[in-house]
Structure formats: structure tokens, C-alpha cells
Amino acid sequence: MSTFDLEALAGAMVPVSRAINTALTSAVVDVETACKETLDLPNTPAYQTPRVHLTRAATHHRLSKLGGIDGWSLSTQAGSNTPIHLYRDQNTLRLLHTPNATTVPAPGKNMARQFYYTNTALEGLAVPDAFYVQHNYLLLWRQGFATGEIALRLVRPIGVWKFGMPAKWDISMNLGGPDEDFSSFYFQPSEDEEEFRLPNELEAAEEEIDANVLS
Template structure:
């Protein structure tokens, strides 16, 4: 892991810690995701079962997109097309984020076969020294997961540097959790390593309780 590159990414993402945790916590507590009261079962649909995991994920993404769109996140802003399978993308003009559903706190969805996604996942490996000219232009993934019991959201930031298939090893050179506050992120310490980081990924696109196609975010 390139420690200098990780530090500048931390600085860039610090302003997103509180907003992301706030809106995803609110989204995870949505009544649409909870089983209805027993007296309401005859007229209120129950989407809490395993057959509707894809729907719960889309509801969370839509709720988060709606709330983020209401906030002043300068210099960050929403990008992409949310109507295209719930894309939840952001940029600050230099960095680009794709906020994707992670089936667990450690799983990383692979790029799949789409050419544009595969290109996005092919960051050049971070150099030992920072470039002298030009913006960082990193393409990052922020993987969200909502605990199925507590409803608490968690996030991890990864920087993909290659292509892999379902069941293979994710290739990333930056990997760290996104804490609840910017101060916690800035004060987070890393031990630099030249070894590649390999994270486990699921054999299918869909995960556990909040499963849905994780590629679009």
C-alpha cells in the first residue's frame, strides 16, 4: 500500500464521513425495510423476506441519493445517472467514487464484463512518490453494508488496480474503513506495505440480507 497516496485520499474523503453515515443510517431504518405490525399484515406488504433483498438494496440507494442531493457537500457532488439501475456516484472534480453495495463488510464486487466498469477498476498502481503535475484522478469504490440486525451502516474505501472474476481475489492497493467522523479518518494510521491486498469476494453478484446487483451502486 502506498502510504502517501492513502493519506491524500483520506484528506479528500474526510468531508464525506458524517454525511454518508447519516443518510445510510436513516435509509436503513426506513419503515419500508421493516416487517409490518401484525395488525397491518392484511393491507401492508412485507418486504423483509429473502425474496426482496434486491428491493431493500434499491430502497436504501434511492433514499441515500435523495438525502445526499438535499445537502451541500461542496466540493463533492452527485454524478452518474441514478435512474440507471440506482447508480450512486460522486466526484469532487479530481476523485471519482462509486458507492456500491458490499454483501458483507469485507466483500468487494468485481467489475464484471462491462467495458466501462472494467476501465474504471484499472487504476494505475500508486507510485512511491506523488506526481508533480496534474490532479490525482483516482477512481475509488466506497462499499456500504448495513448490519441486518442493528441496522448500522459501515463503509470501506478501496482503490481497484485490476480485473478479477467472481470467486477470484480482488486487486486493490488502498483499503481502509470509513469511520463516522472526519477527525477519526484524519487521525487513522496506516502501516505501508508493498504487498498487494487481496480481499475475498462472493461467488455471485448478490449478497446477504440487503442483496442486489452491487455493480451499479
């Protein structure tokens, strides 16, 4: 990890994390209001997936109106599921939904997604290579539609894994809210793989959804 400037990475993520957090928070509130008052959809597991889709679309629209976020640009090549992809210099960032604090969506069978997940492990990069190679990040979001609270986690994947298997990554940051002091980012190298745990039915469905979105 000493070959990578984690402080610079944290600084680069501050503006985009705040912007995404703000956009997601307002989108979650608006979606929940629409689901309850207009669509009459109760906040139950059976109706979480449509909420996630609507929230992603609303967030994409909010971010598109910003024009840019301190050097980060929103990809205009949005697919039918309005995926949220941002890029800055050699860094790319893809927003994916996760049902809990530990699940990292698997890449699935799509070769393009698998390629995106296959970063070179930082420990295998020599100075100054680590500063200039392309880095592909996942920004995982989860929400409480009842409370409107958002949680963000930045992950740098370093390989491919199957649904339900341990995720492979070497950087993980839990990001705070839009007004939080980001000077105390938490970095956790994955020297040991995350504990193996088969996803439950809802988690497996969420992973499959986001695998389809990440294209």
C-alpha cells in the first residue's frame, strides 16, 4: 500500500462523494414520497427493486445537471438502466447498489464488466507506476427508504468472483455524508478475503440487477 498515494485518492473523492451523497439523498426522499403517495407501493422487500431503479434514474438526472464535479465527468453513454459512470483522468467510478454493508456486487459473466473489475493489485505496482495506471473503482450505495439515510463505500476491485463468493479488493473506504469531515477516511487493504457467506434471496437479486446495470 505504500506505493499508492491514499491521501491524494481521498482528496479526489471528496467532491464527487459529496455530490453523489446529496443527489442520492434527495432522490431517495422523492422516490419514497412518490411510491407512497402516488403509486401506493408499501415499503416492503417486494417493492425495494423498483425503488432502487427509480432512485438511480433520479440521481443520474440530478448529476447530469451539475455539468461536472471538480474534474469528474458523468458519462453520457447511459444505457437503458441509466447506469452512473464517472471519470477523471485515469480514474473511473461506477455507482452500484448493495443491499448491505458487506456485499460487493459480483461482475457476472459479461467480459466487459469482468475487465473493469480486474485492476492490478497495488502491491504489484512499482513506484511511480501506481500513480499513473488506470484505476477502476466501485462506489457502493445503500439506503434506508424509511429514514432517507445514505451510506457510501468506495471499493477498488482486483479480480473476478462468482455470486456469493468472497469479493476481491485492495482498497475499501466508508464515506460519510455531504457535510462530514473527509480527512479521516478509513482504508482497509484486503489481505484476507472477506468472510464467505451465501447471499440471501434479496441480496442475490440485487447483485444480479447491478450486474446487468454495469455494462
